[in-house]
Amino acid sequence: MALIIAGGSASPQPLFAAESYTNFRQRASVSDEILTSDIAEEIRFGREVAARIIARFGMYDNPEIMKYVNLVGNVLAINAGRPELEFHFAVLNTDEINGYAAPGGYIFLTRGAIANMQDESELAGALAHEIGHVVEKHAVKELNIKGQEKTSVSNLAMLIGGSSDSARVAFSQAVDKALDLLFKDGYKRADEIQADRDAVLFCALSGYAPIGLSRYFARIDKVKGKQTEIIDKTHPSFKDRIAWMGGMIKEEGIDTGDYKTAKDRFTKYITLLK
Amino acid sequence: MNRILVPVLFLIALMYFTSPVYAQSEYYVQSVKAKVMSATSFNSTVMGEVGKGYKFTSTAKVGTWVKVKYINKDGYVSSLLLATHPPFDRIALIKGDESEITQGVRRRASSFTSAAAARGLTADDRRRLGTEERADYELLDYMESFKVSTDELNRFMEGRTQ
Numbered sequence: 001m002a003l004i005i006a007g008g009s010a011s012p013q014p015l016f017a018a019e020s021y022t023n024f025r026q027r028a029s030v031s032d033e034i035l036t037s038d039i040a041e042e043i044r045f046g047r048e049v050a051a052r053i054i055a056r057f058g059m060y061d062n063p064e065i066m067k068y069v070n071l072v073g074n075v076l077a078i079n080a081g082r083p084e085l086e087f088h089f090a091v092l093n094t095d096e097i098n099g100y101a102a103p104g105g106y107i108f109l110t111r112g113a114i115a116n117m118q119d120e121s122e123l124a125g126a127l128a129h130e131i132g133h134v135v136e137k138h139a140v141k142e143l144n145i146k147g148q149e150k151t152s153v154s155n156l157a158m159l160i161g162g163s164s165d166s167a168r169v170a171f172s173q174a175v176d177k178a179l180d181l182l183f184k185d186g187y188k189r190a191d192e193i194q195a196d197r198d199a200v201l202f203c204a205l206s207g208y209a210p211i212g213l214s215r216y217f218a219r220i221d222k223v224k225g226k227q228t229e230i231i232d233k234t235h236p237s238f239k240d241r242i243a244w245m246g247g248m249i250k251e252e253g254i255d256t257g258d259y260k261t262a263k264d265r266f267t268k269y270i271t272l273l274k
Numbered sequence: 275m276n277r278i279l280v281p282v283l284f285l286i287a288l289m290y291f292t293s294p295v296y297a298q299s300e301y302y303v304q305s306v307k308a309k310v311m312s313a314t315s316f317n318s319t320v321m322g323e324v325g326k327g328y329k330f331t332s333t334a335k336v337g338t339w340v341k342v343k344y345i346n347k348d349g350y351v352s353s354l355l356l357a358t359h360p361p362f363d364r365i366a367l368i369k370g371d372e373s374e375i376t377q378g379v380r381r382r383a384s385s386f387t388s389a390a391a392a393r394g395l396t397a398d399d400r401r402r403l404g405t406e407e408r409a410d411y412e413l414l415d416y417m418e419s420f421k422v423s424t425d426e427l428n429r430f431m432e433g434r435t436q
Contacts, residue, residue, distance in 0.1 A: 006321050036362055037364060039362065039365050040365055040367060040375050043365065043367055044367060047367070047381055047414060050414055051410055051411050051413075051414045051419070052408065052409045052410075054409075054410045054413045054414055054417070055408040055409050055410040055413075056408075058413075059413045059416065059417065066420055067419075067420060070422055070426065071426065071430045074422045074427055075427060077432055078305060078306040078427070079305045079306065079355070080305070080354075081304040081305055081355055081356070081357065082304065083304055083305075083306075083326060083361045083362065083364065084361070084362035084363065084364055084365050085364070085365070086364055086366070088418050088420070089417075089420070090417040106417070120434070122336035135354075152306075191327065198354065199337075201338075201352065201354055202354070204316060205305070205308075205355070207431065207434065215396045241427075250279065251315075252316055252338075253315030253316040253317030253318065254316045254317070256317065257316070257317065260434040260435075260436055261436055262433075262434040262436055263436055264435075264436060265433065265434070267424070270363060
């Protein structure tokens with residue numbers, strides 16, 4: 001199976017709170033080079049991870065909410081720079097406050113997360129953060145499956161296509177590791193910050209108020225206990241992220257402009273959720 | 275001493291006085307549209323808007339922006355919207371093989387456990403291989419069944435009045 005992923009969208013070095021947004025910008029680069037065969041394998045792998053996420057929580061079965069979340073998600077996805085992926089969005093049936101992304105474009109928010117939002121720009125911000133993880137291929141890169149000189153995605157292709165027992169064991173392990181990343185270990189701090197950056201920019205590019213994600217973070221930062229157990233364990237502090245996004249919004253020139261919150265429409269749908 | 279010092283100083287001077295060379299490159303718009311800005315800020319003047327697949331020649335990279343030539347002028351496009359390859363068509367999977375993967379793992383659980391032990395997996399890894407975490411493909415299909423047409427999306431975007 002041919003390779004390639006060349007160059008990363010950001011340095012894997014840890015990003016410390018003290019680092020300014022300007023420095024971070026210097027380390028960012030343009031989207032990866034990829035082959036279509038790798039994309040198909042990324043989607044196949046992501047489906048397996050997504051199926052297990054759904055099995056763990058169950059899905060919030062309300063077609064109107066599902067459609068609404070898919071509409072908001074797709075507004076963002078058309079500006080996300082991965083036209084080869086069809087993004088799918090769903091609400092997980094749990095009080096836990098969190099969001100999850102599986103490679104290939106499978107995006108989840110929990111019922112508890114949406115219940116803590118106040119307008120559509122906050123919903124867009126949270127969805128865009130998860131889209132950011134997919135666009136930047138954080139899970140695929142983090143898994144870093146070793147084998148010859150091939151890259152992560154190509155190795156996934158090898159595992160999925162492999163008919164041997166060891167290939168299947170390795171595939172199963174890779175899925176387990178992806179789940180550990182989501183539920184236990186968390187992404188690297190730099191990856192979370194990069195997903196925040198992408199989220200803010202995707203929102204702005206899609207016409208949503210870029211500040212939405214910060215407002216949502218400020219609200220859930222006050223929620224303590226079981227609802228935020230996983231997100232607190234797997235993510236950097238909300239205070240750091242809010243401060244960093246604030247600097248970035250100013251620097252990118254998106255602190256003013258005709259950006260929408262679509263509060264009324266969101267309120268109409270959120271009543272269905274409660 | 276000088277035999278070591280001179281080449282080292284020469285290298286340092288070379289690194290200091292030479293600026294990195296940015297090879298002229300081609301970038302393609304990946305998003306449905308992309309604005310070309312007059313500076314590296316979203317609140318700078320919009321020079322124009324181009325569609326998916328539009329090819330730019332770039333002369334530099336400035337932070338998260340790519341400096342491009344646009345109608346014989348210099349402009350800037352957010353690097354999030356660009357890639358060095360033309361946009362791919364949407365890729366769809368032929369479904370039905372995910373259960374084969376899972377069933378394959380389940381069917382050969384004992385041999386996997388042996389293989390896992392041989393590969394030095396942790397007890398946790400071995401437990402997982404034996405028990406298999408559940409996967410819900412039915413609900414995954416349901417999730418994938420929600421489609422959004424371009425018309426729907428345009429109407430939805432226009433409906434944002436606030």
